[in-house]
Amino acid sequence: MKDSQINPYEHSDIKVKLLRLYLEKYINILALAKGVHTVEVYDLFCGEGIYNNGKEGSPVIILRLIKEIYYKSRKNSEVIFNCNFNDYNQEKTIKLSNYIAQKKLHYPEMGSLKFFNEDYQVIKDRIIQQTNIKGVKRFVFIDPYGYKNISVGHIENLLSDRNTEVLLFLPTQFMYRFEKKSTPESLYNFLIEVMPEEEKSMSSSGVDFIHKLRDGFGDKLKGKHYVDSFIITRNVNEFFALFFFTSHLYGFEKFLEAKWSIDEEEGRGWSPKFEEVDLFSNIGVEARTDKFEEKLITFLSQLRSNIELHHFTIENRHLTTHAVQILKKIQNSNNLIVNNVDNSKPRKGAFYIGWNEVKTNMIKCYFKYENNGTIKY
Ligand SMILES: C[S@@+](CC[C@H](N)C(=O)[O-])C[C@H]1O[C@@H](n2cnc3c(N)ncnc32)[C@H](O)[C@@H]1O
DSSP: OOGGGTSOOHHHHHHHHHHHHHHHHHHHHHHHOTTOOEEEEEETTOOOSBOTTSOBOHHHHHHHHHHHHHHHHTTTOOOEEEEEEEOSOHHHHHHHHHHHHHTTOOOGGGOOEEEEOOOHHHHHHHHHHSOOOTTEEEEEEEOOSSSTTOOHHHHHHHHTTSSEEEEEEEOHHHHHHHHHSOOOHHHHHHHHHHSOGGGTTOOSSHHHHHHHHHHHHHHHTTTTOEEEEEEEEEETTEEEEEEEEESOHHHHHHHHHHHHHHSTTTSSEEOOOOSSOOTTOOSSOOOOOHHHHHHHHHHTTSOEEHHHHHHHHHHTTOOHHHHHHHHHHHHHTTOEEEEETTOOOOOTTOOOOSHHHHHTTOOOEEEEEOTTOSOOO
């Protein structure tokens, strides 16, 4: 067995850190969301939860978070969280269950706690076959050692109830290496689902390869689901990737917030501090938004509502805080026209692109970029 399979290294810490950051946002919202009574959480390759070096794995991270949020919000919430932990190796789930009991991580009032020892292929079909029950939301974490089991088709089926979010971790460094050399059949089958034939052998770097995978997923699921990636670097040219899938713009926004909080500069990924190559250093950095600014200005060459602007920002994998910064800059140089729909005088710096306006689809104003526009306020 490889060492990385026994002790999670730094890259695994980042994996669970992103899982936690995202889930924290997601669960906090669901705990208070109208109409939601149950959240089903699935960790389909859960492992043993605690490693020899004392590091805690995904199921324990998930449970600690659920416990914290459940007890914090229960005065205002009746949502329960059902945890479903699966690993085909029974020894691992026994160890996990003992650890959970020993650390008192679960109380029945929080929701159910179930362990399964199924093969992924079996358990994922069972989840897919479950009927969509009103008020139930699902989160599925898929963290295999390899990619052999995984198919975009499964992900699409899991998402088809439009109430499910999926976080998938893939050891893309092996895939990238294979892609460069001869491709084994299992990888070929995976790639053929997502990448056009001509692109399969053309990635110039691991990052490029992961972005191509992300865009391939995105094209396959276009119009139905949102997809994003987060790249975790272990060594120079050794990349892992988390892929996130959701049917909801809001879920997508929460994932973007989680990943931008780890990589404040590019919202792209994480790497250890290499001596020579420091791809994603993020100490005291500002978000790099130049490319987004260009796109946004082009987008604003036509009148756009606050709601359209919000969608555009999130679909371009940026945060509304980035859009606000850019809008302020354009406004300060008098290049932004703002028309409030109620004909009131626009307030400087008020753009209404937050979730409050978006969730009620409240069109408050229209924007347009005009280089040195004459209409000012
Ligand atoms: C990468 S580890 C999971 C690590 C875990 N998510 C964590 O954060 O600690 C993958 C786990 O999946 C299990 N596994 C491998 N293939 C499987 C399959 N086909 N079905 C179910 N479990 C599988 C292994 O026993 C192993 O514990």
